[in-house]
Amino acid sequence: MPDFYSHSKYINDSRQGTKLLKKHIDGVSKNALVAFYFRNNLKLFTVDLKLLLTDICKYHDLGKYTQYFQEYLLEGRHEGNSLKNHARLGAYIIFNKYTAQNLTLAIFAYHIIRLHHADLANFNTDRFLHDIDFEELKEIFTKQIHGIQSVIDQIKNEINDQVLSEHLLFPDNKTIRKSTRALLKKTESQSIEHYFLINYLFSLLIEADKLDASDTEIYTRESIAFVLVDDYIGVPKVNPRGFENLDGLGQNELRNYVRAEVLENLEQPDIINQKLFTLTAPTGIGKTLTALDFALRLRASIKEKEEREAQIIYGLPFINIIEQSIKVYNDVLGNHAKVLAHYQYADAVGQQSDKDESVGYHQKVMTLDTWQCDVVITTFVQFLQTLIGNRNKLLKKFNHFAGAIIILDEVQTIRLDYLPLVGAALYYLAKFLDARIILMTATKPKIFELANREILEKEGENAIAKELLPSFEHVFQQFKRTQIIPLINKQITTEEFA
Numbered sequence: 364m365p366d367f368y369s370h371s372k373y374i375n376d377s378r379q380g381t382k383l384l385k386k387h388i389d390g391v392s393k394n395a396l397v398a399f400y401f402r403n404n405l406k407l408f409t410v411d412l413k414l415l416l417t418d419i420c421k422y423h424d425l426g427k428y429t430q431y432f433q434e435y436l437l438e439g440r441h442e443g444n445s446l447k448n449h450a451r452l453g454a455y456i457i458f459n460k461y462t463a464q465n466l467t468l469a470i471f472a473y474h475i476i477r478l479h480h481a482d483l484a485n486f487n488t489d490r491f492l493h494d495i496d497f498e499e500l501k502e503i504f505t506k507q508i509h510g511i512q513s514v515i516d517q518i519k520n521e522i523n524d525q526v527l528s529e530h531l532l533f534p535d536n537k538t539i540r541k542s543t544r545a546l547l548k549k550t551e552s553q554s555i556e557h558y559f560l561i562n563y564l565f566s567l568l569i570e571a572d573k574l575d576a577s578d579t580e581i582y583t584r585e586s587i588a589f590v591l592v593d594d595y596i597g598v599p600k601v602n603p604r605g606f607e608n609l610d611g612l613g614q615n616e617l618r619n620y621v622r623a624e625v626l627e628n629l630e631q632p633d634i635i636n637q638k639l640f641t642l643t644a645p646t647g648i649g650k651t652l653t654a655l656d657f658a659l660r661l662r663a664s665i666k667e668k669e670e671r672e673a674q675i676i677y678g679l680p681f682i683n684i685i686e687q688s689i690k691v692y693n694d695v696l697g698n699h700a701k702v703l704a705h706y707q708y709a710d711a712v713g714q715q716s717d718k719d720e721s722v723g724y725h726q727k728v729m730t731l732d733t734w735q736c737d738v739v740i741t742t743f744v745q746f747l748q749t750l751i752g753n754r755n756k757l758l759k760k761f762n763h764f765a766g767a768i769i770i771l772d773e774v775q776t777i778r779l780d781y782l783p784l785v786g787a788a789l790y791y792l793a794k795f796l797d798a799r800i801i802l803m804t805a806t807k808p809k810i811f812e813l814a815n816r817e818i819l820e821k822e823g824e825n826a827i828a829k830e831l832l833p834s835f836e837h838v839f840q841q842f843k844r845t846q847i848i849p850l851i852n853k854q855i856t857t858e859e860f861a
Contacts, residue, residue, distance in 0.1 A: 364514070366380065366383060367427065368381070368437065369382050369384045369427055370436075370576060378439060387575055388521070388522060391420045395420050398570065398581065398762060399412070410465070412564075418461075422453035422456050425452055425456060426453055427449045429449070429452070429507045429511055431447045431507065432447050445503050450476055451477050451491070451503075453476045454474075455504060456527070457469070458473040458534050462534070462539055466543065466546055467546060470486070470546065474486065474489070475565045476568075478565070478755075482754050482755050483562070483755070487547070492540075492543055493544065500533075504533045505533065515531075555822075566760070566762035569758065570762060573759060577725055577729045579726040579735070580735075581735065582736060584701075586672060587663075587696070591659060592655055592659065595695045609838065609840075609841050617841055618649040618653075621649065622649060624834065625654075625657055626653075626656060628831055634661070634664070639793055640799070640800065641803075641804075642802070643805070644803075645839055645842045648838065651688055652691065654677075654803055655677075655770075657801070658768045658770060659675075661673075662768055671766065672737070674763055675738040675768045675770070676738075676746070677740045677770045678745075678769070678770065678772065680742070680772075681776075682742075685742065689740055701737045702740065703739050704739075704741070705732070706740075745757070766796070769800045769801065771801070771803065777810075782809070782813045785810060786812075786813055787817075787818040790814060802828070
């Protein structure tokens with residue numbers, strides 16, 4: 364039986380295969396399914412996501428079995444540039460397989476595989492779905508399929524699909540294609556749920572693909588003791604006088620009070636079902652440690668009830684406060700958790716352990732780019748361009764939002780005209796991907812209120828966030844930082860004014 368390769372490199376001035384295609388497909392499937400189950404076994408979509416994801420991984424590189432791709436990979440031959448392209452072939456096969464079951468899923472799976480080396484695009488850009496160059500696409504498909512017929516039994520065994528031959532047809536059924544175009548025009552086909560479904564599956568595929576191609580290990584998250592903040596600054600005690608009387612408390616006592624009040628929320632029996640939180644408190648009150656303490660304890664509750672280790676994602680707007688927060692997180696978590704900082708000036712090499720000297724630079728960069736850690740500290744730019752975007756490079760980590768505990772600090776820095784969109788996106792992220800989201804600020808911008816008014820109410824939705832510090836107004840009263848002194852009746856000279 365011939366060997367088929369997924370990747371190659373120059374060795375002694377010649378191109379040589381470096382990874383067998385079967386091994387690559389198996390590796391991608393394993394990575395994707397580990398990521399899928401480890402982060403969150405989603406039950407929010409009315410489809411069998413495990414089966415769909417398995418098929419997407421199985422077929423994503425099917426086109427690499429063609430002679431055209433193998434000749435290009437090993438010999439550098441470009442006989443018909445379109446013939447060596449491999450993504451569309453697997454996309455046709457999965458489209459055929461799912462058309463009879465669910466036309467919507469057939470289109471989505473086709474789209475995900477076809478674009479797995481590109482940025483996600485709208486359906487209306489696809490030539491096949493809109494009969495553009497139809498005969499040319501059919502001719503390419505026919506030549507590619509003809510080339511693999513002689514080894515079809517080997518391919519079936521390598522991808523573990525004994526009924527593959529049933530789907531090796533160009534999908535030119537006019538009725539199906541007409542139904543496809545009609546479906547794409549329907550408003551329900553543009554459901555926001557579909558956005559999250561497509562991006563989630565696309566992210567799982569491309570992350571798994573790039574991890575395996577670069578021989579980067581997928582990280583298995585560890586348990587983290589929920590008492591680490593207690594160990595760092597002590598156990599908080601609730602103010603016996605209650606929030607009605609905070610007068611006379613020093614700043615450290617106020618910090619203690621705030622943290623105790625926030626953690627009391629975890630005693631509520633339904634707290635695990637709450638997805639949206641706000642934490643409103645003055646600057647300097649210790650929100651960073653308070654939010655980390657809450658997140659670690661919430662993570663422990665999720666582990667107890669859902670048997671998984673949730674990733675903590677901490678987003679900040681400015682590099683200077685990111686670097687401050689990195690130091691605090693490392694001081695608190697120490698060797699108990701793997702913490703990565705992912706921002707413009709992040710050092711991919713310096714942040715990671717040197718235990719395995721065989722791990723090269725590219726693997727360390729891939730580890731950082733795909734957030735292979737327990738806790739990631741990142742920028743609003745990274746976070747929001749991944750949540751609301753289509754770039755392949757950024758979407759690798761989109762799947763990490765699923766089941767995560769997300770802390771967004773200083774959210775008042777987000778532009779006012781972006782707030783409705785950001786608020787709606789966060790609401791749907793919590794709804795469809797089971798994320799817990801904590802918005803921290805001293806000024807409490809009306810993010811969810813604006814999202815409700817401008818977007819969500821029109822869709823019959825309503826975002827309601829739980830305030831973790833209901834007594835924040837009483838806390839603010841203790842911070843008399845500003846005094847207004849009227850000088851209206853005093854005549855001021857030019858020199859005094861200057």
